[in-house]
Amino acid sequence: MRITALSIADLRIIRHLEIEPGPGLNFIVGGNGAGKTSVLEAVYVVGRGHTFRHASAGPMIRHGCDASTVFVRLRDDDSGSEHQLGIRRAKAALTCRLDGADVRKRSALAETLPVQWLASQPQLFLERGPEWRRRFVDMGLFHVEHDYLPAYAAFARALKQRNAALKTGEPAAVAAWDEPFVQTAERLDRRRAAFVECLLQHAVVVLDGWQPGFAVSGRYRRGWREGSELQAELARRLELDMRTGFTSVGPHRAEVELLTDSAAPAEKTLSRGQQKLLVIALNLALADRMIAERQRRPVVLIDDLAAELDSANQQKVVAALGARDVQAFIASIADPTALCPPGAPVFHVEHGEIA
Ligand SMILES: Nc1ncnc2c1ncn2[C@@H]1O[C@H](COP(=O)(O)OP(=O)(O)OP(=O)(O)O)[C@@H](O)[C@H]1O
Numbered sequence: 331m332r333i334t335a336l337s338i339a340d341l342r343i344i345r346h347l348e349i350e351p352g353p354g355l356n357f358i359v360g361g362n363g364a365g366k367t368s369v370l371e372a373v374y375v376v377g378r379g380h381t382f383r384h385a386s387a388g389p390m391i392r393h394g395c396d397a398s399t400v401f402v403r404l405r406d407d408d409s410g411s412e413h414q415l416g417i418r419r420a421k422a423a424l425t426c427r428l429d430g431a432d433v434r435k436r437s438a439l440a441e442t443l444p445v446q447w448l449a450s451q452p453q454l455f456l457e458r459g460p461e462w463r464r465r466f467v468d469m470g471l472f473h474v475e476h477d478y479l480p481a482y483a484a485f486a487r488a489l490k491q492r493n494a495a496l497k498t499g500e501p502a503a504v505a506a507w508d509e510p511f512v513q514t515a516e517r518l519d520r521r522r523a524a525f526v527e528c529l530l531q532h533a534v535v536v537l538d539g540w541q542p543g544f545a546v547s548g549r550y551r552r553g554w555r556e557g558s559e560l561q562a563e564l565a566r567r568l569e570l571d572m573r574t575g576f577t578s579v580g581p582h583r584a585e586v587e588l589l590t591d592s593a594a595p596a597e598k599t600l601s602r603g604q605q606k607l608l609v610i611a612l613n614l615a616l617a618d619r620m621i622a623e624r625q626r627r628p629v630v631l632i633d634d635l636a637a638e639l640d641s642a643n644q645q646k647v648v649a650a651l652g653a654r655d656v657q658a659f660i661a662s663i664a665d666p667t668a669l670c671p672p673g674a675p676v677f678h679v680e681h682g683e684i685a
């Protein structure tokens with residue numbers, strides 16, 4: 331899927347902005363506060379139904395306005411069919427429309443317009459809590475395996491029910507939920523473990539191709555003791571879990587560990603730029619799997635590519651995006667001429683408008 335037209339209204343500094351992006355790399359250039367991240371944010375919001383910015387960045391809706399709206403015209407790579415997707419984010423409600431019909435589920439937005447987001451410091455992905463990496467794996471599986479969402483939803487339901495039963499203080503009520511919990515957990519675990527193994531192998535190949543001067547490996551930790559049955563772990567922790575009202579083992583406690591060749595955590599050993607390259611490689615590996623498994627190309631959003639990356643590494647990332655023939659929006663403070671492939675559009679932004 332590629333965006334052929336993008337229209338944004340009343341989103342942060344942007345009052346009204348329209349562009350017709352190219353099918354490949356697009357550069358969004360401007361000074362600090364010009365609105366570059368806001369353009370990327372608009373594309374993300376129309377693909378996910380929510381912003382990537384933390385609540386501390388304040389409201390997304392432009393001050394004094396009732397709602398932000400984003401509208402995109404899309405072209406399907408395979409069929410050549412055209413689609414229109416729009417969202418309106420008011421203070422209390424999100425309205426989404428695809429080809430004139432209401433869209434009720436955010437998953438339908440993500441299915442229509444898969445976006446990958448690389449913040450100016452994507453390496454924070456390695457430092458933050460495990461839920462960030464679980465979310466990456468789950469979102470990746472959602473995009474790569476079309477029937478993953480029901481498996482994930484079934485597990486989430488069983489977890490919620492078991493936690494509710496724990497809060498009743500009745501062991502028999504908890505026991506009734508053990509079987510659905512274990513079944514859905516093991517199903518999810520098998521899919522995640524296989525997916526992560528394949529993704530990490532691929533990311534290592536992408537990274538090695540850049541000859542970055544370091545090596546990494548990774549492993550998926552499933553959220554309960556190795557060599558132990560989940561049912562036995564639930565029984566072992568029942569008393570503790572009844573006290574807290576929360577199931578303390580299972581796929582909701584899983585983790586993806588990334589290690590350097592000295593078996594030390596990547597976030598503690600690699601330089602900032604090396605960490606950034608690693609996270610970009612993981613995202614490219616995911617894009618490759620989407621393309622290979624489902625013939626779907628994500629739209630890649632990269633904020634401030636130059637931050638922490640030397641020019642040789644910036645070139646490598648740009649070449650890797652070009653080789654995958656994905657559409658990308660790359661925000662930059664500096665003149666991107668040295669990075670730009672011939673013919674790539676450059677949009678200059680000032681005070682939230684195209685200059
Ligand atoms: N709700 C809002 N209404 C109006 N303006 C806002 C709102 N939220 C943020 N802003 C302003 O929008 C601008 C932020 O734009 P944005 O983050 O897109 O800039 P940028 O070009 O990415 O800058 P940088 O290079 O510093 O990252 C800031 O000037 C900020 O004060």
Ligand SMILES: [Mg+2]
Pocket residue numbers: 366367368633
């Ligand atoms: Mg910015």
